[in-house]
Amino acid sequence: MSEIPKQLRYTKEHEWVSVSGDTATIGITDYAQGELGDIIFLELPELGETFAKGEPFGTIEAVKTVEEIYAPIGGELIAINERLADEPELVNDSPFGDGWLIKLRMKDPAELTQLMDAAAYRALVGE
Numbered sequence: 001m002s003e004i005p006k007q008l009r010y011t012k013e014h015e016w017v018s019v020s021g022d023t024a025t026i027g028i029t030d031y032a033q034g035e036l037g038d039i040i041f042l043e044l045p046e047l048g049e050t051f052a053k054g055e056p057f058g059t060i061e062a063v064k065t066v067e068e069i070y071a072p073i074g075g076e077l078i079a080i081n082e083r084l085a086d087e088p089e090l091v092n093d094s095p096f097g098d099g100w101l102i103k104l105r106m107k108d109p110a111e112l113t114q115l116m117d118a119a120a121y122r123a124l125v126g127e
Contacts, residue, residue, distance in 0.1 A: 001127050002031040005096055009115035011072045012124060016096065017115060019106075024073055027100040028060065028091060031125045036062040039091045042084050044102060050076045053111050057102065060091070073111040075104030 008016045014032035018025045033039065041061040051057050051071035058069045081100050083090060091099035106112075116124065 002029065002034060002125065003096065004030070004118045004122050004125075004127070006118045008096070009072070009112055009117065010121035010124075011070065011115060013070050013072075014125075015070060015072045017072045017112065019109070019112065022106050022109070023078065024075060024104045024106050024112075025100050026072060026102050026104065027095055028069065029121070030095045031127075033092050033095045033099075036060065036065065036067065038063045039088045042088050042091070042101070044080050044084070045077055047077055047080060050074070050107075051104070053114075069101065071104070072115055073104065073109075074107040076107070077102055078105050079103035 008018050010016055014029045016027055016029050039060060039062050044058040051074060053071060053074045055071050056068040057071050060067050060069055080102055
């Protein structure tokens, strides 16, 4: 059974969002990293880029597949997890901790209401 922290919001594409003030930290869920298998490379955007809700912002490469990662909310990129360049396995080891991907300054915090809570995400992944 995957870890699904109650305080986070989730997308049907298996991204999670944690909010502090106007900053949203984004990563992929424990379920997603488990489905992908061993993550070997991430392609993440440049600081200062902006993304609309639902827009792809990078790719995640595992041994058996490459998947796009989508912005769960719109905003400006203000931080990238630089450790992932040398340690992509952090996404497997700690998807909700050291394996976070990016931080956005939210454009419209109301977009958070369109995301799933933990119970809805648990139902989506059938756990």
